[in-house]
Amino acid sequence: MNEMMSKTAAFLRERDCFEILTHDYPDGDTLGSGYALCLVLQQMGKKARVITTSVPKGFTFLQKGVIPQEFEAQTVVSVDIADEKLLGKNREKYAGKIDLCIDHHMTNKIDAPLKLVEGYAAANCAILYKLFRFMDVEFTREIANCLYTGVSTDTGCFRYTNTTAETLRIGADILDIGCDSAYINKVMFETKTRKKIALEREIYDTIEYCFNDRCAIIAATLDIQRKLDVGDGELEGLATIPRQIEGVEIGITMREKEPGVFKVSVRTNGEVNAAQFCTRLGGGGHSAAAGCTVKGSLEEAKNKLKAVVEEVL
Amino acid sequence: MNEMMSKTAAFLRERDCFEILTHDYPDGDTLGSGYALCLVLQQMGKKARVITTSVPKGFTFLQKGVIPQEFEAQTVVSVDIADEKLLGKNREKYAGKIDLCIDHHMTNKIDAPLKLVEGYAAANCAILYKLFRFMDVEFTREIANCLYTGVSTDTGCFRYTNTTAETLRIGADILDIGCDSAYINKVMFETKTRKKIALEREIYDTIEYCFNDRCAIIAATLDIQRKLDVGDGELEGLATIPRQIEGVEIGITMREKEPGVFKVSVRTNGEVNAAQFCTRLGGGGHSAAAGCTVKGSLEEAKNKLKAVVEEVL
Numbered sequence: 001m002n003e004m005m006s007k008t009a010a011f012l013r014e015r016d017c018f019e020i021l022t023h024d025y026p027d028g029d030t031l032g033s034g035y036a037l038c039l040v041l042q043q044m045g046k047k048a049r050v051i052t053t054s055v056p057k058g059f060t061f062l063q064k065g066v067i068p069q070e071f072e073a074q075t076v077v078s079v080d081i082a083d084e085k086l087l088g089k090n091r092e093k094y095a096g097k098i099d100l101c102i103d104h105h106m107t108n109k110i111d112a113p114l115k116l117v118e119g120y121a122a123a124n125c126a127i128l129y130k131l132f133r134f135m136d137v138e139f140t141r142e143i144a145n146c147l148y149t150g151v152s153t154d155t156g157c158f159r160y161t162n163t164t165a166e167t168l169r170i171g172a173d174i175l176d177i178g179c180d181s182a183y184i185n186k187v188m189f190e191t192k193t194r195k196k197i198a199l200e201r202e203i204y205d206t207i208e209y210c211f212n213d214r215c216a217i218i219a220a221t222l223d224i225q226r227k228l229d230v231g232d233g234e235l236e237g238l239a240t241i242p243r244q245i246e247g248v249e250i251g252i253t254m255r256e257k258e259p260g261v262f263k264v265s266v267r268t269n270g271e272v273n274a275a276q277f278c279t280r281l282g283g284g285g286h287s288a289a290a291g292c293t294v295k296g297s298l299e300e301a302k303n304k305l306k307a308v309v310e311e312v313l
Numbered sequence: 314m315n316e317m318m319s320k321t322a323a324f325l326r327e328r329d330c331f332e333i334l335t336h337d338y339p340d341g342d343t344l345g346s347g348y349a350l351c352l353v354l355q356q357m358g359k360k361a362r363v364i365t366t367s368v369p370k371g372f373t374f375l376q377k378g379v380i381p382q383e384f385e386a387q388t389v390v391s392v393d394i395a396d397e398k399l400l401g402k403n404r405e406k407y408a409g410k411i412d413l414c415i416d417h418h419m420t421n422k423i424d425a426p427l428k429l430v431e432g433y434a435a436a437n438c439a440i441l442y443k444l445f446r447f448m449d450v451e452f453t454r455e456i457a458n459c460l461y462t463g464v465s466t467d468t469g470c471f472r473y474t475n476t477t478a479e480t481l482r483i484g485a486d487i488l489d490i491g492c493d494s495a496y497i498n499k500v501m502f503e504t505k506t507r508k509k510i511a512l513e514r515e516i517y518d519t520i521e522y523c524f525n526d527r528c529a530i531i532a533a534t535l536d537i538q539r540k541l542d543v544g545d546g547e548l549e550g551l552a553t554i555p556r557q558i559e560g561v562e563i564g565i566t567m568r569e570k571e572p573g574v575f576k577v578s579v580r581t582n583g584e585v586n587a588a589q590f591c592t593r594l595g596g597g598g599h600s601a602a603a604g605c606t607v608k609g610s611l612e613e614a615k616n617k618l619k620a621v622v623e624e625v626l
Contacts, residue, residue: 158471158484159502161495165488171471172481182474189472193559194522201517204510213507244505269499 008116017074018048024088028153033079033124035062036146047071056233065142080124107284122162125150144179196234216242219254243267330387331361337401341466346392348375349459360384378455393437435475438463457492529555532567556580
């Protein structure tokens with residue numbers, strides 16, 4: 001890993017004019033990674049910008065300190081992206097053009113000349129923290145805020161099973177640098193919009209328990225999304241609902257992206273491997289949290305998922 | 314602080330036949346402290362037992378490894394207790410008899426010959442961890458589980474503002490010893506019963522926004538409680554719902570205890586002082602979390618509360 005750190009550091013020092021790609025439906029870790037790297041590169045005197053399909057409202061503070069720059073891109077870096085498919089509308093433009101891939105997904109499939117992939121890291125921002133330490137970066141509060149956001153959101157604030165002693169020490173180091181953890185924790189973990197509350201209430205009505213209550217499925221259909229006028233910001237995080245229910249081993253969250261196309265999040269407790277589950281449907285991810293896309297009517301898509309549940313339980 | 318550590322270590326080595334007192338309505342930190350200290354003392358060849366008013370269902374695993382011992386008490390230690398009032402039904406027996414007080418409340422009022430009180434520690438278990446390190450205790454998984462439970466429950470799993478870099482490093486050290494953090498986090502922070510989910514769904518329908526959405530009120534009436542057959546376990550924690558809503562400065566949770574009698578929890582963000590709010594209705598508490606009792610029909614009780622909201626906003 002130190003060899004890859006070293007190569008990555010040399011690469012960042014040699015190159016210029018960076019475009020940093022984040023994944024579609026961006027979360028705290030991909031955006032935290034993107035803006036942290038952008039801030040570090042600009043601090044190094046490089047030109048850099050983050051490419052994202054959106055910046056959900058709660059995450060705009062991550063952009064603080066980033067200077068908008070005009071330049072022709074020469075170097076493409078992807079952060080927290082396991083597969084080019086996850087580039088969304090940016091896929092066509094950047095497919096096959098990634099020069100450096102920094103990621104923490106075991107299932108990473110990106111074909112890039114340089115890859116810094118650590119499958120056991122709790123968050124991509126944890127890898128970046130170690131890289132920046134290795135590079136002797138001068139940490140600012142803005143960089144620390146980006147890294148803290150990535151590490152805390154991908155671990156449920158140090159609560160999920162991916163949290164290791166190293167993750168907690170990285171958190172401690174970031175707090176020592178100085179970051180707005182109280183603000184970030186409040187926004188990320190203790191604030192819900194009225195729309196989010198309305199959405200949760202509606203989603204509770206969709207809970208379907210099956211296989212002796214060992215599986216729970218919820219569905220945010222386009223009908224619900226339109227009725228409540230909710231977007232990425234509100235839909236983010238729904239996957240914790242079915243997983244939290246006592247006795248549930250497989251929690252499935254279905255989000256209709258376009259008519260008859262469901263983005264599916266699978267969360268597991270205990271024995272079942274979520275990544276293996278999703279691989280059967282063309283997706284991937286981590287052992288306790290993974291995703292895939294399933295097509296068909298709500299009923300058809302559910303049946304496809306239930307068939308896999310039946311196999312794995 | 315090192316001098317107090319040193320005196321406390323010497324005291325524990327010299328004495329024997331310990332009774333360890335926990336506070337009433339025991340939580341993860343007082344029970345984690347109690348059983349961790351009991352395990353350490355028994356490991357040292359001493360006789361020790363924990364005195365508690367109850368051990369709630371989710372906390373029984375903390376007793377693992379503790380050997381029931383018959384003996385006549387010679388030494389009384391209190392853990393995580395700021396005031397003898399908090400001994401509940403054990404107050405009469407132990408008042409004025411505490412030999413050693415280990416606590417992390419700034420407001421500690423216990424009169425004892427030896428006190429190890431660190432007001433800035435996020436959890437009492439964080440103080441015990443440092444004491445045990447100082448004493449070169451041989452940490453077992455059972456001791457680690459007790460300490461982790463205390464540290465994690467008192468910090469909302471490292472999310473509350475009392476979490477410092479030191480707290481995170483103590484968490485990391487405890488993970489290194491080896492503890493069942495996944496199990497503990499799951500039980501403490503990520504499990505909701507089906508009844509709890511049903512209750513939340515029902516409560517969402519009762520949310521009333523008022524005063525330009527700066528106040529939100531929810532109500533768990535006896536009708537709802539009976540319909541869903543819910544008790545203390547499910548009703549606990551509802552007060553976080555209105556407080557979490559974006560823009561809400563005063564979150565009010567009404568729980569009907571008997572017909573026409575509402576136990577009211579007030580949670581505030583920002584300027585408004587919850588204790589001052591509740592004092593006007595005969596209650597009290599802390600600046601951000603307080604309570605009172607209001608009588609009348611749901612409508613009448615709400616109107617009494619709204620009248621105070623109008624005054625303070």
